Amino acid sequence: xxxxxxxxxxxxQTDQLYDYTIPLEWKVVAKPGVRVIVPFGRRAVQGFLMxxxxxxxxxxxxxxxxVRDPVPVLTxxxxxxxxxxxxxxxxxxxxxxxxxxPAALKAKVTQLLTCHVERHELPPSLQPLFVKQCAVxxxxxxxxxxxxxxxxxxxxxxxxxxxDYDVQEKGKKRTVRQLQRVAGNLDEQLxxxxxxxxxxxxxxxYVATAEKTMPTTVVLEQVGTTRSVLTPLLxxxxxxEEEMEVYRDPLGSTVVERSEPLPLTAAQxxxxxxxxxxxxxxxxxxxxxxGVTGSGKxxxxxxxxxxxxxxxxxxxxxxxxxxxxxQMVERFKARFGDLVAILHSGLxxxxxxxxxxxxxxxxxxxxxxxxxAVFAPFSRLGLIIIDEEHEMSYKQEENPRYHTRDVAIWxxxxxxxxxxxxxxxxxxxxxxxxxxxxxxxxxxxxxxxGRPLPDVHIVDMREELRMGNRSMFSQAxxxxxxxxxxxxxxxxxxxxxxxxATFVMCRDCGYVAxxxxxxxxxxxxxxxxxxxxxxxxDQTKAPTVCCECNSTHxxxxxxxxxxxxxxxxxxxxxxxxxxxxxxxxxxxxxxxxLLDAFGAGEADILLGTQMIAKGLDFPHITLVGxxxxxxxxxxxxxxxxxxxxxxxxxxAGRAGRDVRPGEVVVQTYTPAHYSITLxxxxxxxxxxATEMRARKQGGYPPYYHMALITISDTTLxxxxxxxxxxxxxxxxxxxxxxxxxxxxxxxxxxxKDRYRYQCVLKYKREPKxxxxxxxxxxxxxxxxxxxxxxxxMDVCPYFFM
Ligand SMILES: Nc1ncnc2c1ncn2[C@@H]1O[C@H](COP(=O)(O)OP(=O)(O)OP(=O)(O)O)[C@@H](O)[C@H]1O
Ligand SMILES: [Zn+2]
Numbered sequence: 001x002x003x004x005x006x007x008x009x010x011x012x013q014t015d016q017l018y019d020y021t022i023p024l025e026w027k028v029v030a031k032p033g034v035r036v037i038v039p040f041g042r043r044a045v046q047g048f049l050m051x052x053x054x055x056x057x058x059x060x061x062x063x064x065x066x067v068r069d070p071v072p073v074l075t076x077x078x079x080x081x082x083x084x085x086x087x088x089x090x091x092x093x094x095x096x097x098x099x100x101x102p103a104a105l106k107a108k109v110t111q112l113l114t115c116h117v118e119r120h121e122l123p124p125s126l127q128p129l130f131v132k133q134c135a136v137x138x139x140x141x142x143x144x145x146x147x148x149x150x151x152x153x154x155x156x157x158x159x160x161x162x163x164d165y166d167v168q169e170k171g172k173k174r175t176v177r178q179l180q181r182v183a184g185n186l187d188e189q190l191x192x193x194x195x196x197x198x199x200x201x202x203x204x205x206y207v208a209t210a211e212k213t214m215p216t217t218v219v220l221e222q223v224g225t226t227r228s229v230l231t232p233l234l235x236x237x238x239x240x241e242e243e244m245e246v247y248r249d250p251l252g253s254t255v256v257e258r259s260e261p262l263p264l265t266a267a268q269x270x271x272x273x274x275x276x277x278x279x280x281x282x283x284x285x286x287x288x289x290x291g292v293t294g295s296g297k298x299x300x301x302x303x304x305x306x307x308x309x310x311x312x313x314x315x316x317x318x319x320x321x322x323x324x325x326x327q328m329v330e331r332f333k334a335r336f337g338d339l340v341a342i343l344h345s346g347l348x349x350x351x352x353x354x355x356x357x358x359x360x361x362x363x364x365x366x367x368x369x370x371x372x373a374v375f376a377p378f379s380r381l382g383l384i385i386i387d388e389e390h391e392m393s394y395k396q397e398e399n400p401r402y403h404t405r406d407v408a409i410w411x412x413x414x415x416x417x418x419x420x421x422x423x424x425x426x427x428x429x430x431x432x433x434x435x436x437x438x439x440x441x442x443x444x445x446x447x448x449x450g451r452p453l454p455d456v457h458i459v460d461m462r463e464e465l466r467m468g469n470r471s472m473f474s475q476a477x478x479x480x481x482x483x484x485x486x487x488x489x490x491x492x493x494x495x496x497x498x499x500x501a502t503f504v505m506c507r508d509c510g511y512v513a514x515x516x517x518x519x520x521x522x523x524x525x526x527x528x529x530x531x532x533x534x535x536x537x538d539q540t541k542a543p544t545v546c547c548e549c550n551s552t553h554x555x556x557x558x559x560x561x562x563x564x565x566x567x568x569x570x571x572x573x574x575x576x577x578x579x580x581x582x583x584x585x586x587x588x589x590x591x592x593x594l595l596d597a598f599g600a601g602e603a604d605i606l607l608g609t610q611m612i613a614k615g616l617d618f619p620h621i622t623l624v625g626x627x628x629x630x631x632x633x634x635x636x637x638x639x640x641x642x643x644x645x646x647x648x649x650x651x652a653g654r655a656g657r658d659v660r661p662g663e664v665v666v667q668t669y670t671p672a673h674y675s676i677t678l679x680x681x682x683x684x685x686x687x688x689a690t691e692m693r694a695r696k697q698g699g700y701p702p703y704y705h706m707a708l709i710t711i712s713d714t715t716l717x718x719x720x721x722x723x724x725x726x727x728x729x730x731x732x733x734x735x736x737x738x739x740x741x742x743x744x745x746x747x748x749x750x751x752k753d754r755y756r757y758q759c760v761l762k763y764k765r766e767p768k769x770x771x772x773x774x775x776x777x778x779x780x781x782x783x784x785x786x787x788x789x790x791x792x793m794d795v796c797p798y799f800f801m
Contacts, residue, residue, distance in 0.1 A: 001027060001030070001052055002019050002020070002021060002022070002053050002055065003020045003030055003049050004017040004050045004052070005017065005019070005020055005049055006047055006093050007038065007040050007047040007094065015083075015086060017051075019061050020036075020038050020063060020064040022052070024149060025146065028153060028156055028163070029067045029163060030049060030064070031072050032076060033049065033072025034049050034068065035047070036067050037065045039063075044065055046068070048079070050079055068113075070113055075379055077414055078100055081375075085402055087770060088402070088406070089400040090777055090793045091399040091400045091401070092399075096399075099399075100372075102349075103352060105353070113137070114135045114137055114164055115161055115163055116135045117130050118160060118162050122155070122160060122161070123155055125151050125152075126155060138163060176215040176217075177216045178216065179207055179214065179241055181238065182238060182240060186205070189208075192236065199223075199229040204238060207239060213244075258337065261303055265448060267295075267446060268296050271442045272304070274287065274440065275287065275420065275442075276304075276307060279307050282416050282417075283416060283418070284412045284415075285440060286409060286419045286439040287418060287419070287421070287440045288389075288422075288426055288431065288434040288442065289442045289443070290424070290684070291424060291444030291445075292445060292453060293652070293653025293654075293657075295424075295447055295448060296448040298331060301317060301385050301422070308382035309339065309366070313382025313383070314379075314381050314382060315365070315381070315382060315383040316366075316367050316369075316373060316378070316383070316408075317332065317385050318371070319369075319370065320387075320388050321371070321393050327595060332366065332368045339364050339366050341355040341359050341367045343370065343373040344369055345370065371404050382417050384418075385419075385422065388650075389427060390426055390642075397798075401793075401794045401796075421439070425684060426684075427642070428695065428701070429702045432702045433702075451656060451658070451661070454624070454661065454663055456679060456680040456682075458666050458676060459476050459668070461474065471571070472564065474667050476665055480663060481572060484604070485572065489621075490601070490621045490622070490623075491624070492607075492654055493624075493625045494624065495564055495627045495628070496628065503521040504543065504555070504556055505555055506555075509548050509551065511549065515536065516538070517750070517752050518535045518536050518748065520534070520748055524542055530542060531543075536751065561608065561609060564627065565607060568607070575604045578597065578598055578603035578607065579608065580595075580607070580608035582611075595616070606621075610647075613650045613654075618657070619658030619659075621656075621657070622656055622660050623655060623662070623663050623665070624663075625665045626664070629648060637800050637801075638700045641674070642675075644675040645675040645678065651664075675687070704763065706761060707760070707795045708760055708797035709726060709761070709793050710793075710794075711743070711757045711758070712757075712790045713755060713790070714755070718789065722789060724743060729772075729775075729776065730759065733772045734763075734768055735763070735767075738762070739762040740759060741759065742758055742759040746800075754788075769795070773793050776793070
């Protein structure tokens with residue numbers, strides 16, 4: 001038997017499969033999808049076992065050293081997906097495969113495989129091993145295996161013994177000892193005990209009559225006794241303890257009340273009919289659900305998932321990281337209870353591993369999660385939903401640089417399962433595809449219950465300044481806030497920034513404090529009076545004198561959430577303000593605590609960043625204020641208008657979701673920009689048309705494809721040299737119609753002491769793209785002379801910085 005292995009070595013020549021013989025002791029576990037340790041050159045490296053075959057064309061095969069998993073961690077489907085992903089995104093297959101696993105499995109430490117006794121019918125050759133304990137390291141079984149392989153295999157196949165990771169492994173699995181009674185008649189067992197041993201009798205009776213097995217500690221507590229009473233019962237073999245795995249529960253002890261499906265509105269029902277047909281007919285189809293904010297998209301997701309579960313299949317529900325609010329999670333837990341696993345970056349490595357294991361072992365059938373949950377190892381996938389499909393966080397910004405939408409569609413095709421993309425403001429790419437009929441377009445034009453979309457007022461901040469108002473709040477916003485305070489209604493203030501001030505500048509010489517390792521200005525944080533670099537994390541004390549001219553006129557520009565909070569306290573001292581940003585939600589569970597408190601009416605104004613733009617569904621919010629709508633509009637990125645429109649529409653969507661109508665005040669310095677005026681008119685169609693014209697004119701997606709190649713190195717001349725070589729190579733190899741822009745210096749010219757240059761490709765059709773980029777990757781990945789050089793490639797770039 002020969003194992004075909006992809007080794008996890010970034011400098012491997014190609015994504016070639018290397019062949020290894022499988023030693024006898026690993027045969028039972030060496031299946032496609034397990035991680036293995038193999039000899040590679042003079043080292044032992046990790047790899048993925050891709051296939052087991054009978055013959056090899058390679059000569060002088062070496063044996064694999066070890067198998068790391070008792071059962072495959074990747075299904076055959078995911079192995080194939082990994083190969084596709086590597087080719088599509090120009091990265092090594094091993095990198096793509098590793099991206100599908102939870103962090104706990106990415107650690108390089110060797111996990112100990114253990115052999116457990118499951119039933120007391122051990123074959124004689126195995127008995128000596130298990131006299132004292134019911135689990136032994138797998139390596140102890142190997143000598144037996146060499147002598148008597150058939151018996152061991154039979155014991156594994158019939159489930160008398162099983163192989164698993166070492167349960168004691170720290171941080172990976174959590175276990176408790178549970179108390180159980182050996183089978184048999186309770187009265188007979190009681191008769192074995194002395195009549196005077198009242199505590200022992202009580203304990204035994206309790207265990208015998210309890211409805212379910214419980215941890216030993218709980219039983220002892222319930223019976224009101226101690227371990228000393230238990231010990232004799234264990235010795236006599238009437239009770240025994242078993243190590244049981246317990247999952248860490250990310251929701252903690254919160255009890256979620258069950259919810260029932262709501263009767264759908266006519267518009268929802270119409271959408272649901274199409275979705276249902278797709279689900280029932282087992283056909284792959286991509287549906288784009290364009291539904292305005294508050295139109296009841298989530299209820300459709302819930303009912304679609306219920307249909308899939310009825311069919312005995314599984315569903316993946318993807319939400320942007322930032323929208324994965326406790327509110328959202330609870331809606332799914334409330335409907336599907338323990339059938340749901342949750343995956344997001346707020347979980348600890350251990351919690352993520354537990355949630356992943358529930359999926360892997362088939363204990364749950366729905367996963368609600370951020371980007372990487374698209375790789376959930378389900379085998380009977382019936383539906384994938386991507387909520388807020390336009391969100392940038394669906395694009396991974398490190399290798400493999402995939403877009404979640406593409407992966408979801410690949411899996412949908414593989415499983416003959418529908419994919420639903422949902423958004424109030426679909427990405428231009430998706431909407432264009434829906435208009436062309438590539439996706440099925442479904443739409444919900446109105447809010448549930450016929451509630452109106454909020455009135456949007458645009459305030460020209462230049463005008464405010466001219467009238468002498470220099471504060472960060474316009475008169476209109478101030479009046480509206482006061483009005484809500486008087487009525488006891490809630491408001492949301494949205495600021496597209498965090499920190500206290502965006503940058504620190506000397507008013508005399510204009511010097512701006514910036515990071516010494518990155519060409520980016522520092523952000524001032526009031527806590528600790530510190531300057532932080534948001535790129536490399538560098539931190540320093542805020543200056544009191546300018547380091548250029550020694551002036552003391554240092555000013556903190558911009559307005560972060562902290563500064564707005566202070567300002568609010570000054571101008572509206574009676575208002576109870578709650579601030580929600582990265583700094584106030586760092587602690588685990590704080591996100592939920594803040595939102596619960598706001599929902600319970602403990603604050604009048606919720607002030608926050610992106611974090612509050614999405615998914616919030618609070619009935620008492622009647623006012624939304626956007627402090628500065630332009631922050632994103634002027635970024636050097638062709639998608640900046642689209643992002644501005646999407647974000648404003650989302651934030652506005654938080655207002656007036658219940659009986660009382662909502663109002664939105666948008667403060668801006670560019671009131672005439674179509675991204676802003678069309679939000680006021682709630683006109684996505686018009687925005688789409690206008691923006692599509694701009695894209696066509698500029699030669700941008702969805703009319704053209706783009707690819708971004710970023711070159712970075714520690715010295716400027718070598719970056720420029722390499723960038724020019726790359727440009728030449730691309731121009732030589734690619735079609736004449738393909739435009740190769742650059743090399744130019746990247747918008748952020750230096751990060752972590754590395755200089756950065758970029759080339760941008762624009763093309764309609766470029767059959768040689770993959771091949772050419774792989775050549776570059778291999779060439780520069782191998783150049784050992786200069787380890788500092790990095791060339792990164794992104795074939796669907798979302799960040800051009
Ligand atoms: N059929 C229905 N009957 C009554 N209420 C409903 C119905 N469908 C949805 N709702 C309620 O309407 C509100 C808005 O629905 P939901 O949050 O699903 O909208 P959404 O389209 O997902 O919004 P957003 O995109 O803004 O997050 C919720 O409070 C929800 O419980
Ligand atoms: Zn820095």
